[in-house]
Amino acid sequence: MITVSLQYFAQLREQAGTSAETWSTAAGSLRELYAELGARHGFLLPAEALKVAVNARFSDWSGPLSDGDTVVFIPPVAGG
Amino acid sequence: MSRFDLSGAPADLDALRAALQHPGSGGFCTFEGWVRDSNEGRQVDGLDYEAYDDLARAEGDLIIAEAIARYGVADARCVHRTGQLKVGDLAVWVGVAAAHRDEAFRACRYIIDEIKHRLPIWKKEHYLDGDTAWVACTHVHREHEHEHVHHDRIGPPFTPDYSRQTRLKEVGEAGQARLAAAKVLVIGAGGLGCPVLSYLAGAGVGTLGVVDGDRLDASNLHRQTMYDARDVGELKAELAAKRIAALNPTVAVQTWTEPLHAGNITEVFAEFDLVVECTDDMASRYLSNDAAILTGAPLILASVYQYEGQLQVVSAKPGAPCLRCLWPDEPAPGVAGSCVESGVLGPVPGVLGAMQAAEALKILLDLPRQADDVLLLYNLLDHTSQRLPIDVASGCARHGGCVEVAACAMASAQDGADISLSFVHLAAALSAGFILVDVRDPDEIAADPLDAPSRRIPASQAASRAAELDGNPVLLICASGRRSDHAARLLREQGLSNVHSLAGGLNALERRSAAVAAGST
Numbered sequence: 001m002i003t004v005s006l007q008y009f010a011q012l013r014e015q016a017g018t019s020a021e022t023w024s025t026a027a028g029s030l031r032e033l034y035a036e037l038g039a040r041h042g043f044l045l046p047a048e049a050l051k052v053a054v055n056a057r058f059s060d061w062s063g064p065l066s067d068g069d070t071v072v073f074i075p076p077v078a079g080g
Numbered sequence: 081m082s083r084f085d086l087s088g089a090p091a092d093l094d095a096l097r098a099a100l101q102h103p104g105s106g107g108f109c110t111f112e113g114w115v116r117d118s119n120e121g122r123q124v125d126g127l128d129y130e131a132y133d134d135l136a137r138a139e140g141d142l143i144i145a146e147a148i149a150r151y152g153v154a155d156a157r158c159v160h161r162t163g164q165l166k167v168g169d170l171a172v173w174v175g176v177a178a179a180h181r182d183e184a185f186r187a188c189r190y191i192i193d194e195i196k197h198r199l200p201i202w203k204k205e206h207y208l209d210g211d212t213a214w215v216a217c218t219h220v221h222r223e224h225e226h227e228h229v230h231h232d233r234i235g236p237p238f239t240p241d242y243s244r245q246t247r248l249k250e251v252g253e254a255g256q257a258r259l260a261a262a263k264v265l266v267i268g269a270g271g272l273g274c275p276v277l278s279y280l281a282g283a284g285v286g287t288l289g290v291v292d293g294d295r296l297d298a299s300n301l302h303r304q305t306m307y308d309a310r311d312v313g314e315l316k317a318e319l320a321a322k323r324i325a326a327l328n329p330t331v332a333v334q335t336w337t338e339p340l341h342a343g344n345i346t347e348v349f350a351e352f353d354l355v356v357e358c359t360d361d362m363a364s365r366y367l368s369n370d371a372a373i374l375t376g377a378p379l380i381l382a383s384v385y386q387y388e389g390q391l392q393v394v395s396a397k398p399g400a401p402c403l404r405c406l407w408p409d410e411p412a413p414g415v416a417g418s419c420v421e422s423g424v425l426g427p428v429p430g431v432l433g434a435m436q437a438a439e440a441l442k443i444l445l446d447l448p449r450q451a452d453d454v455l456l457l458y459n460l461l462d463h464t465s466q467r468l469p470i471d472v473a474s475g476c477a478r479h480g481g482c483v484e485v486a487a488c489a490m491a492s493a494q495d496g497a498d499i500s501l502s503f504v505h506l507a508a509a510l511s512a513g514f515i516l517v518d519v520r521d522p523d524e525i526a527a528d529p530l531d532a533p534s535r536r537i538p539a540s541q542a543a544s545r546a547a548e549l550d551g552n553p554v555l556l557i558c559a560s561g562r563r564s565d566h567a568a569r570l571l572r573e574q575g576l577s578n579v580h581s582l583a584g585g586l587n588a589l590e591r592r593s594a595a596v597a598a599g600s601t
Contacts, residue, residue: 009385009388009457009459010385011385011422012386013388014386014422018099018331018461019338019459019461036551045411049407049411051406051407051455053466053468056466056467056468057468057469057471058406058468058469058470058471058474060474069104072466072467074390074455074470075411076362076383076390076406076407076411077383077384077385077389077390078359078360078361078362078383079271079360079383079384079385079422079424079429080268080270080271080272080273080358080359080360080361080367080384080385080429
């Protein structure tokens with residue numbers, strides 16, 4: 001198990017009910033991590049509709065995950 | 081004294097010029113109209129001008145007086161020829177002297193446009209083949225009809241004072257001149273658009289284009305600070321133009337009261353130096369992105385969600401990332417959330433819009449800027465911000481590059497131009513042979529059922545249930561037309577060429593019950 005810091009934006013923040021949390025996971029990739037969190041928080045957006053960043057850098061969904069990473073999920077927003 | 085003259089002989093231009101010289105005038109602008117050697121494909125040898133003398137003189141004087149009052153210029157003169165003229169001869173001369181060049185140019189343009197439009201002068205063209213014809217001026221474009229000037233407040237001409245920004249050593253007079261020469265298009269005059277338009281008008285950007293198809297709603301006023309309670313129901317593009325004219329009358333404003341579409345957007349973008357995207361419409365953001373990439377016009381994107389916002393500058397330079405490098409495809413309507421559905425705190429678009437205005441000025445003035453290949457996230461609850469560098473290699477580069485991707489998307493948007501169909505009543509669609517498919521959610525249908533026979537397939541299931549829709553012409557229907565349009569596009573991608581979307585949705589129909597209030601920017 002590793003521990004990661006999570007940050008949520010826009011709809012994800014609303015659905016998670018928080019803008020940040022610490023999470024222990026056995027997920028081997030960002031895609032697995034998002035699936036795990038989606039099940040927990042009831043995220044409606046598919047991973048393909050999001051961008052994910054690790055330690056302030058955009059990453060691939062297949063990218064690896066390390067202990068202590070900060071992971072940010074960013075949906076497109078349209079309000080104006 | 082008469083400032084307008086009709087003359088059967090060539091005018092004395094030196095005398096006209098001398099009559100306009102005045103120590104208080106810093107700008108002198110003239111227009112000369114010459115006899116051309118062709119008209120509508122026919123070779124012209126010369127022409128005869130005939131005028132209704134008294135009326136032409138009176139009207140000519142009136143036009144010049146209007147121009148002087150309207151633009152606050154020092155003085156103006158105009159001479160129009162009558163009689164026989166050869167190719168190359170001077171047919172009309174307009175001269176305007178003013179304190180500054182801008183009003184001189186605009187008054188000069190006003191006078192020639194009105195002369196062409198209103199003076200009782202006719203011309204007979206002589207063609208090289210010996211034929212002659214009387215030519216009517218059927219349509220004259222009058223530039224000032226597209227300007228927005230406050231007629232209810234005629235006072236001394238206003239001279240802007242930009243000293244607080246020209247004092248910045250990076251701006252100076254040279255920077256101010258760049259702003260005066262700049263043309264900026266602002267798409268959406270709502271929560272983001274209000275601060276963008278206000279700051280750019282105040283800064284003295286020479287030309288502002290305003291695109292907005294919506295009318296002001298009372299629910300807009302908590303964040304759309306250019307408007308008043310009494311403006312509710314008016315077109316926002318027109319209101320914004322009036323507000324800009326009141327704030328800085330030297331700014332020229334062009335308005336579009338319909339959203340841009342795939343058929344005209346690149347043509348419009350090509351007329352501007354810079355575009356600021358301020359709508360709450362995901363489809364508009366993607367269309368603007370593609371048009372920016374294809375025309376090379378830099379695009380400043382921002383959007384807000386409740387208490388946070390995103391900002392991205394698409395420089396449209398080769399190798400720089402675009403919106404599709406981040407999120408390749410437009411998300412389905414509803415997924416991205418709008419102010420109507422999710423709510424927004426008024427100052428949030430104010431902050432993001434002010435940031436867009438700052439980016440626009442930085443680009444126009446060539447001020448020091450951060451690199452463009454970042455997405456900026458800003459949260460106003462906890463004041464955290466993140467600058468995330470965009471990895472160009474993992475974006476459109478994988479699909480042939482931004483230009484290739486934008487060209488494909490634009491072509492597909494143009495192909496889909498017949499997707500949206502307008503009907504006043506659903507009965508008209510039925511009699512045209514359409515099968516109606518209600519793509520709204522069950523609770524929406526229960527609250528506001530259709531008054532015509534229809535099938536029900538929620539928009540989110542439309543693509544997976546394409547087989548049920550194959551064959552007959554199909555009209556998809558939702559509340560606003562957005563979900564039905566998106567679903568129709570997905571079905572077309574699956575080869576269902578006969579699928580359409582009701583333009584504007586149920587909100588656009590004339591129905592027995594009062595229409596549900598439409599959402600707004």
